[in-house]
Amino acid sequence: MSDVLTPEVDIDATAKVAVMKQLPEPGLRPVRAESPLHHAQLDEMAVAAAADSASAGVVLCEQKLRGHLVIRGDSKDRQFALSVTKVLGLELPGKLQSARAKDASIRWISPDEWLVVVPGDQAFAVETQLREALDGHFAIVNVSGGQTIISLSGPSARDVLMKSTPYDVHDRNFPIGKVVTTVFAKTQAVITRAGEESWEMVVRRSFADYCWLWLQDSCAEFGLAVQQDKGNKTMVFQTG
């Protein structure tokens, strides 16, 4: 309404954003952290099922406790794209594409939004570097606590996706590197094709258990093996 007063805007204050370092300094007492699928005890299942994994149609792994950063900005702004590349060493991927380096990946989410995934202990450093490198109209939000990644691999991984999503996962429509946000069971997932027989799904924390239950059910006919997360280098996290 027109009788609302315009607030006095302090430019310096708006330029400063509260960036939270979510992990303790090295050397300090470790903190307990639980991934969204902590309660499922996947690591224990992985050890118990190690012998079956060769014959399993689907191998599932939670890539847990990674650093997830949502970046928003204008992809047509060359400086924006260059700055992201400078920090991550990755090209800002175009529509429905993803890019990955050894320790970082970036997924296209929408025309002005990307998801950057880095090792959990690097989220703060990468966010800080991005904030220093970027200028103008952009946003970065650390959403690490809000979602997790479930990877599916093996000869039947695609069959499980065919049961779970209306999206066409055939080679001609879903080549390696492509990423789509779509319906998964009765929720949503950001699905990336990581390799010939390997796929990754970013799912919401509150739906992780539902996805896990759904996947156990839909993988049963192909044989499901759970794998330990070897890439979790966040040593300050103790789950005991």
Next chain:
Amino acid sequence: MLYIYCPHCEEHREEEEFHYGGQAHVARPKDPDACTDAEWADYLYFRKNTRGWHHELWVHAAGCRKFFNITRDTVSYEIKETYKIGEQPAISE
């Protein structure tokens, strides 16, 4: 089921990824305080009930989460075009 082309993802997707957002091109009055109650009510509540081509707002809710417009036949459900917010439809009803 409709098979809808998202102009942001530039792909056809299943209808279950989308939500309907009502009639498109409903402009908010420039100066709401200057509206009569009838004009304001018309803006808030009254929509067309078209038989034939209808411009409507949709959101790619389970995908890129962007809004866009569709020109759809309310009788045959045929989708004639989809276009971004701010663009004008090729077909007027």
